Amino acid sequence: NAGVTQTPKFRILKIGQSMTLQCAQDMNHNYMYWYRQDPGMGLKLIYYSVGAGITDKGEVPNGYNVSRSTTEDFPLRLELAAPSQTSVYFCASSYDAGVRAEAFFGQGTRLTVV
């Protein structure tokens, strides 16, 4: 049972570089999410998707982009990395809303921008 798989687990970027954080789920979930976790701040929603071809901004979308070309994949793109984007990034998925709203999380990607 793979669940939600994120790659890479760790990455160091220089200021101004770009990268894509990969996320894949094998549970045929419609909903997918990207969160960032900063100490003492909980998780903040960056972007989410309710199905292939549909994405929307969350609470903190600036500096990020997403796409959802398939049900399984939901990559997060960082353009022009900044130190403020140093964080742990979590991808999550859920089947639906309401009573099936349980979100399943990946193991996270720890990103440092120097």
Place this chain on the structure above:
Amino acid sequence: AQSVTQLDSQVPVFEEAPVELRCNYSSSVSVYLFWYVQYPNQGLQLLLKYLSGSTLVKGINGFEAEFNKSQTSFHLRKPSVHISDTAEYFCAVSTKAAGNKLTFGGGTRVLVKP
């Protein structure tokens, strides 16, 4: 808008003692409430959830939580903790009005001492 406040950022507790983690939420509509646990260097895992019905919810690993609508609270309890309960715990809320997106509290770090 919905929000979640976890009143304690850290809770030290001795092994076999009880623990209570406090969570208050703010929402003008009906809510779904969740507690997630994050073990070191791991993703988040669902402990329990309240969707409707009985206000006392039992979860995994001996945890339970009580939904109190009048006090807008969803406190998490365990009568006797183990060393393995050392982790960070997140309370989260979602509403249909917010598209069932999860809003997380800042987290409570539980350190169980022998």
